[in-house]
Amino acid sequence: MLKEFIPMSKPLIYENDLNLLSKTILSGKLAYGELAFEFEKAFARYIGTSHAVSVSSGTSALHLAILACGFNKGDEIITSPFSFIASANAILHSNATPVFVDIDPVSYNLDPKLIESKINARTKAILGVHLFGQAFDISEVEDICKRYNLVLLEDACQSHGAHYQSKKVGSFGVGCFSFYPTKNMTTGEGGMITTSDKSIADRCRILRNQGQESRYYHTMLGHNYRMDEIKASLGLTQLKRLNHFNRKRDENAKVLTKAVNEISGLISPGALPDRNHVYNQFTIRVTPAYKLSRNELIAYLEDNGIGCAVHYPLPIYKQPIYKELGYKDWLPVAEQAAIEVLSLPVHPSITCRQLNRITQALLSA
Numbered sequence: 001m002l003k004e005f006i007p008m009s010k011p012l013i014y015e016n017d018l019n020l021l022s023k024t025i026l027s028g029k030l031a032y033g034e035l036a037f038e039f040e041k042a043f044a045r046y047i048g049t050s051h052a053v054s055v056s057s058g059t060s061a062l063h064l065a066i067l068a069c070g071f072n073k074g075d076e077i078i079t080s081p082f083s084f085i086a087s088a089n090a091i092l093h094s095n096a097t098p099v100f101v102d103i104d105p106v107s108y109n110l111d112p113k114l115i116e117s118k119i120n121a122r123t124k125a126i127l128g129v130h131l132f133g134q135a136f137d138i139s140e141v142e143d144i145c146k147r148y149n150l151v152l153l154e155d156a157c158q159s160h161g162a163h164y165q166s167k168k169v170g171s172f173g174v175g176c177f178s179f180y181p182t183k184n185m186t187t188g189e190g191g192m193i194t195t196s197d198k199s200i201a202d203r204c205r206i207l208r209n210q211g212q213e214s215r216y217y218h219t220m221l222g223h224n225y226r227m228d229e230i231k232a233s234l235g236l237t238q239l240k241r242l243n244h245f246n247r248k249r250d251e252n253a254k255v256l257t258k259a260v261n262e263i264s265g266l267i268s269p270g271a272l273p274d275r276n277h278v279y280n281q282f283t284i285r286v287t288p289a290y291k292l293s294r295n296e297l298i299a300y301l302e303d304n305g306i307g308c309a310v311h312y313p314l315p316i317y318k319q320p321i322y323k324e325l326g327y328k329d330w331l332p333v334a335e336q337a338a339i340e341v342l343s344l345p346v347h348p349s350i351t352c353r354q355l356n357r358i359t360q361a362l363l364s365a
C-alpha cells in the first residue's frame with residue numbers, strides 16, 4: 001500500500017480566512033494600502049516595537065534593514081555561517097562584507113565567545129540569526145554590540161513569536177522576518193522589518209518604495225520591495241493564529257523529542273535557558289553512534305513516505321559563490337553540523353496519525 005506522503009511543511013490556511021482575502025481581491029485595491037498598514041501596526045504590537053515595515057520577502061527585509069543603517073563599502077558585518085544563504089547575501093548586496101563566526105553546537109547560533117576575536121576597526125554590526133525557531137544568546141551579543149558600538153541586526157525569519165527573557169525576538173535590534181510558506185506564519189512571499197528606531201523605519205519605508213520621499217521625488221536609490229494588499233490580508237489572519245500555530249509546533253516537537261531521546265545516536269534539539277523554541281524546524285543530529293548514516297536514514301524515511309531535509313548541507317562560506325569571492329573559512333562546529341543535521345516535519349498541519357507514523361518509523365528504523 002502506498003503511504004500518504006508527509007511533507008516537510010504545509011501552511012495552515014482556514015476557509016474562514018478566505019473572506020477577507022476575497023473581499024480584498026474584489027475591492028480592486030491591490031497595491032500597498034490600508035491593509036498592509038494595518039498588518040504593520042498589528043505586527044509591531046505583537047513583536048513589541050514602535051514600527052514595522054512590510055516588504056516583499058525576508059530577503060528584502062534583510063537587504064533594506066542593512067541599507068537603512070548606511071554602512072559603507074569595506075564595512076564588516078559579523079554573521080553566522082550556518083543559515084539560509086539570504087542572511088549573508090543581504091550583507092553582500094549592501095556592499096558590506098560578511099565575516100563568519102562559528103556557531104554553538106547546541107543552538108546552531110553564533111557562539112558569542114568567538115565574536116570578539118573577529119572584531120576590528122572595520123566591524124560595524126552583528127547580524128545574528130535566530131535559527132530553527134530559537135533565539136541566539138541575545139544578552140551576550142547585545143553586550144558586545146554596546147562595548148564596540150556595533151549595530152545589532154536580527155534575522156528572525158524562522159522565529160516569529162519566539163521570546164528571549166521577557167521580550168520577543170525582533171525587538172532587540174532591527175528585526176527581519178519572512179512570511180514564506182515554510183515559516184511559522186505565511187503571506188505567500190512576504191516579509192517585515194521591526195524596529196523602535198524611527199529613523200531606521202523611515203529610511204526602510206523610503207527604500208522600499210523606489211527611494212521616493214514624496215510623490216515622484218526620489219532622495220535615495222530605492223527598490224520596489226512593497227507588500228501588496230492580498231498578502232497583507234492573509235498576513236492579518238495568519239498573525240491572529242500565530243500563537244496557536246506555535247503551540248501546535250511545540251506539542252509536535254514534544255512527541256518527536258520523546259521518540260528521538262529513546263534512540264541511541266540521535267540527538268534532539270537542545271533547550272536553552274531564558275528562551276522558548278517555536279520550532280520552525282525540528283532539527284536532530286544523526287551522530288556516528290547511530291546505526292544508519294544520515295543518507296541511509298533519509299532514504300529510509302522517504303521510503304516510508306516521510307519528508308525530511310538537511311538544513312543546511314554547506315556552511316555559507318563553502319557555497320560556490322562565496323568560494324569564488326575568496327572565502328577560505330573552515331569553522332569546525334558549523335562543518336560538523338552540516339554533516340549531521342536532519343530536519344523532520346513538525347509543522348501545525350501534521351495530524352496525530354501522521355505524527356505517530358513519524359515516531360513509529362524512527363523507532364523501528
Ligand SMILES: *Cc1c(COP(=O)(O)O)cnc(C)c1O
Nearest residue numbers: 057058059084086087157178180
Ligand atoms: C527564509 C529565510 C530567509 C529569507 O526569507 P525569504 O522570504 O525567503 O526571502 C532569510 N533568512 C533565514 C534564516 C530564513 O530562514
